[in-house]
Amino acid sequence: MKNVLKFAAVFFVALSFNACSSDDDSPSSSADLIVGNWNQTEYKLPYENFDGETVEDTINVADLCDPQPIANFKEDGSLTFSSVTLDLDEPASCESVDLLEGQWGKIDDSNYTLNLNGQSQSQNVEITFSNNNNTMVLTQPLDETNGGGQAKITLERQ
Secondary structure, eight states, X not given: OOOEEEEEOOBOOOOOOOOSOTTOOSOOTTSOTTOEEEEEEEEEEEEEOTTSOEEEEEEOHHHHOSSOOEEEEXXXXXXXXXEEEEEOSSSOEEEEEEEEEEEEEEXXXXXXXXXXXXXXXXXXXXXXXXXXXXXXXXXXXXXXGGTSXXXXXXXXXX
C-alpha cells in the first residue's frame, strides 16, 4: 500500500541589498530574521508505530526533491512556500512541489503566525534560529486528523 504524505512548509524570500561587499548575505539589522530565501532540508514527523509508541521520522527532503522545496518570507509580510507530496514507500520519493502564497506575522521573538491563502484560519508556529541565523527550525502543531504532535521543518538560508 502506498504511503503518501502531503506536507506544506513555509520558506522565506530574500531581500535585495546593495552593499559594498557581495558576500554579505545576512538580512539588515531592521529586518526580521525570517526574511530571506530559504531551502527546506529536513522534515521531522511524529507517527505511531505498530507498538502504539509515538516515534519521530526524519525525512531528508534536500535529497528527495528536485526542485528543492523553498520558502520566501518578504519584509512586507507576504510569503511563498512549497507544498510537498512525499511517497514514503521504499524507495522514498518527492511526488510534487507546488508553490502556495500567504502572509506571515511576528507574535514575539520565537512565535509567528502563518496564514496561507485558502485556509480559513492562521496558524501559530514556533521558529528557532541557529548557525549564525542561517538555519531555521519551524515547529508546526499537527491536528488530530494528522496524528497530533508537532512537525519540525529545518530550513537553510540560501
